[in-house]
Amino acid sequence: MSYQNILVETKGRVGIIRLNRPQALNALNQALMAELTQAVQAFDADDAVGCMLLTGSEKAFAAGADIKEMADKSFIDAYGGNFAADWHGIAQARKPVVAAVAGFALGGGCEIAMQCDIIIAADTAKFGQPEIKLGVIPGIGGTQRLTRAVGKAKAMDLVLTGRNMDAAEAERAGLVARVVPAASLMDEAMKVAETIAGMSLPSVLAGKESVNAAFESSLAEGVRFERRIFHSLFATEDQKEGMKAFVEKRKPDWKNK
């Protein structure tokens, strides 16, 4: 598959997607998002891939949705065309997606980073939802995922003032898992992705699904859901291999089933 707006490669069991619209700081347009969704779906379906990694450039992970593409659209264009209804492909992936963020992750750029499961940020990263400065608000999950990630106070601050937060503030706030020197961002993010890709795939899929269930259910229901998934993993060969390997003091040889 050849793409115009993204670069795609596989390293070991990690599927890597790099946004590639440097002339517009990786601004997200319809064409880029269609390619990104296609690449994510392809890696999700590829048995040779256990984890995905999404990244941009040194200057910009993504500077938001493409303002020039949106500027002249009408309400009927947006509402009638159901803009962005199909911009949730990352969040719909079953396999984990690690975001390696350097530079600007603004608006839709911050939103697609939050659709990922783990954000590893370079110390140069800047996160924000500046849509209010354009007379709009976030449109692909920003007000919902940011509030769940950092809490109402900081989400309101960012959404209503349009200010950015740097990597350190984003880590303190709980948006970012780790902050690393910009020069080692890809190495560190790849270590995370390779570690996940080296685990038994059924338990990785189950772990992601169970953590995400916390956003959609009460504590009691979530605990019950998690327990059922925990029970179900005892039907896998990998649970037997994983626990046997521990007892025999050796590394497990996962079969991903």
Ligand SMILES: CCCCCCCCCCCCC[C@H](O)CC(=O)SCCNC(=O)CCNC(=O)[C@H](O)C(C)(C)COP(=O)(O)OP(=O)(O)OC[C@H]1O[C@@H](n2cnc3c(N)ncnc32)[C@H](O)[C@@H]1OP(=O)(O)O
């Ligand atoms: C059927 C057809 C449908 C078509 C519409 C489909 C829409 C689908 C729905 C989308 C839903 C998205 C929802 C999302 O929440 C909305 C947004 O994300 S709105 C955008 C939010 N982002 C921003 O406001 C940031 C804008 N950028 C900046 O503030 C600055 O560029 C910067 C990041 C602070 C960097 O500043 P500088 O270093 O000075 O760099 P420049 O500004 O000179 O930028 C360089 C170059 O890149 C272009 N560019 C940058 N950001 C964008 C952008 N978001 N869209 C388009 N182009 C961008 C900039 O114009 C420069 O280009 P040049 O002028 O040199 O040609």
